[in-house]
Amino acid sequence: MPSTPAYAAPAAGKPLAPFSVERRDPGPRDVEIDILFCGICHTDIHQVRDEWGGSTFPMVPGHEIVGRVRQVGKEVTRLDIGDLVGVGCMVDSCRACEPCRHGTEQFCEQGVAWTYGSTLMDRKTVTQGGYSSRIVVDQKFVLQVPAGLDPAGAAPLLCAGITTYSPLRQWGAKRGDRVGVVGLGGLGHMALKLAAAMGAEVTVLSTSRAKEADARRLGAAGFEVTGDDAAFRKMAGRLDLMIDTVSAPHDYNRYLGLLRPHGTMVLVGVPPEPAPVAAGALIGGNRRLAGSLIGGIAETQAMLDFCAQHRIVADVEVIPIQQVNQAYERMLKGDVRFRFAIDMASLKQG
């Protein structure tokens, strides 16, 4: 079992520090990847702080992985040495249950093998993520990163990209639709770029007027400050679809009022507490409040292909891994436009 340099949280809430992770020898269907960049997702912070419970340590976070194929098992036909590839939130699933057969492996009835802080399908082998030099993943869970996508900017597509692309597709966002994006952070800026590329007229709803210039630059047709009641009156009943990326507490009922009849508000952010929903806010206008969790493997590949076609990547600030703990602090203050990507070459230096 080759040992690979990595950064890990040694215990809940402790700073990440250099660590050595063991990766399996590649089997016949495995792909060994030299990791180039790994995006930092808010989930990484929740997990290393054990805020959702059940975290195991030491933990190597990271599920927005882009790298180059170093080695392939002999049954691997789809990928070759040197290919630019991605790994997202999942590294395996049962492949037999209905969700797996229907391309929604994230809902595997056996429980998916998450990229880190989880176990493989043997339910013994602990998974360790992308804040490391190398990873070995079954080919089915390895995505092809199309030519033309910047590798650092492509890394966040593997989580932030698919998390926002999937609900836009599920709810049929198309040319001429009015789409609202609530919150302009890592997820929100991807929702904005993707919805605009689908031809929608996108309005960003943000707590901060300071984000308007960025929103416009990234393709927003409209921008509204959510502290302002007038914005809610002006926008009432106008939106076909809303992607709500906010994980701070907020009043869903107010936002539901912005939807046209049969409109849908999709939650991809997780506020710390349940939020009150008035039945009347849904019944009036046959409105819908939905949730969406990442996306399946085939859909993730479709998202990457869509991004290549439309030249979309995340706006990233590239950092060396030695700055990961400061990056977490800055993310908690919203001080990043719009995603950190760790340059794994830095691991060799430290």
Place this chain on the structure above:
Amino acid sequence: MPSTPAYAAPAAGKPLAPFSVERRDPGPRDVEIDILFCGICHTDIHQVRDEWGGSTFPMVPGHEIVGRVRQVGKEVTRLDIGDLVGVGCMVDSCRACEPCRHGTEQFCEQGVAWTYGSTLMDRKTVTQGGYSSRIVVDQKFVLQVPAGLDPAGAAPLLCAGITTYSPLRQWGAKRGDRVGVVGLGGLGHMALKLAAAMGAEVTVLSTSRAKEADARRLGAAGFEVTGDDAAFRKMAGRLDLMIDTVSAPHDYNRYLGLLRPHGTMVLVGVPPEPAPVAAGALIGGNRRLAGSLIGGIAETQAMLDFCAQHRIVADVEVIPIQQVNQAYERMLKGDVRFRFAIDMASLKQG
């Protein structure tokens, strides 16, 4: 303006008493209807007690109307004297806005003219409902009640029927689907009959074991008592669609856990207070919480035709109008299986 015997609430919360309502002389596109039966909907109680605010008095409630055509205006071609017809929750709309053009008149951007406690599109003429001998309605808002449907049992189809039929159709209930019906009252027993007729395997979720025999008789394949945690464990992740008819407070998150991935829970009951919804309960499984408000005119006709084809009417207890106040009290105790229908012949006696 011919005067018509009716029952009205003279003021908020006062008992209904005999009243005389003026109906307009039928215009060229109007249909004058001799009312045979009018169902009692929970909305009637909310409105006469002004529980939602904005009620005007005296108020003649009633929007589950079945009667026979007495007279037609000269431009009325679709209906003839003697036809059995129905009138539901709406008597007019603007007919020009997008919802009206798309057959969802209930969401008319000008505000629909509700059958009672509202105004016609002139925004002056107060509407009065079906607890009366006669009503005059524009032909577009008059439904044909197909032959073979019992007129008393058909009356509640005009509200309880369409309220449950529409979400089953919106969300594509079909043969083999597993549909949950939460609450077995006026709405719930219609949801059960309709979903079963669509070929779904229906499970009733009720607070009361005493309702199991009725549920089975009406076509339920399953029955679960919701006080029992074991029922929630057993049913977890099993349902494709749920129609939640309950207007008492209850925990939506618990019920959302019963849905399969991409499953939908549709609210048609309105609890008195907003209920907390955990984002995670929706995000896990890409689940949806939706609302649904009655249905459009064309869809209401489709529902009546479906009911005729499947020989479905509501289970009604027919009462004379002199018992309407007692009926309200009994409804509040859940003491009716499953809907009251007022026999309007009784108005001539009192």
